[in-house]
Amino acid sequence: MNGSAPDTGNKHKVLFVCLGNICRSPAAQGIFQAITDRDGASEFFHVDSAGTYSGHQGQLPDRRMRNAAQMRGYSLTHRARPVGMTDFLDFDVIVAMDDSNYGDLMHLAPSVEASRKIVRMADYLTTHSISYIPDPYYMGADGFELVLDLLEEACSNLYASLKDF
Ligand code: 4NP
DSSP: TTTSSOOOSSEEEEEEEEESSSSSHHHHHHHHHHHHHHOOOOGGGEEEEEEEEOOOTTOOOHHHHHHHHHTOOOOOOOOOOBBTTHHHOSSSEEEEESSHHHHHHHHHHHSSHTTTEEEEEGGGOOSSSEEEOOTTTSSSSSHHHHHHHHHHHHHHHHHHHHHTT
16 A cells, blocks of 8 residues: 555546646646536545656746636646656546647557547537647747636536536
């Protein structure tokens, strides 16, 4: 037994994944966590995020994303970490932000069963017709607002799809 591992026994375990784990996926994590908190359901979920690229490991989310998220009431305090093999065992749903993340995750997945856990965040969009969550890193402030708009809608629909199971 690992005494420090979180007890996630009966919880839905959701991992959000982007490239750097400093913009999109920590924002998705914060938004999804806020939705479960608001609905009094946070005890039923274990939510985390990770990146396919490890270069930002240990960093807080990008300041531009933290500021834009804070304006909407989300406090982003995650520290970036790379996706690891144990994530495919530890999580039930692994949510890719774009096709590149999706492909990288499919490549990393150690089994067919693990690959079935990987979904696309944009598949949970209902009013926006875009097939991926764009990388805002080289975009202006509008890019961060667009990403937050997309993540709020997708996280809400993802939560609705999981909460009764
Ligand atoms: P993210 O954004 O994948 O949404 O965290 C990026 C952050 C950093 C880099 C690229 C995308 N980068 O190249 O350093």
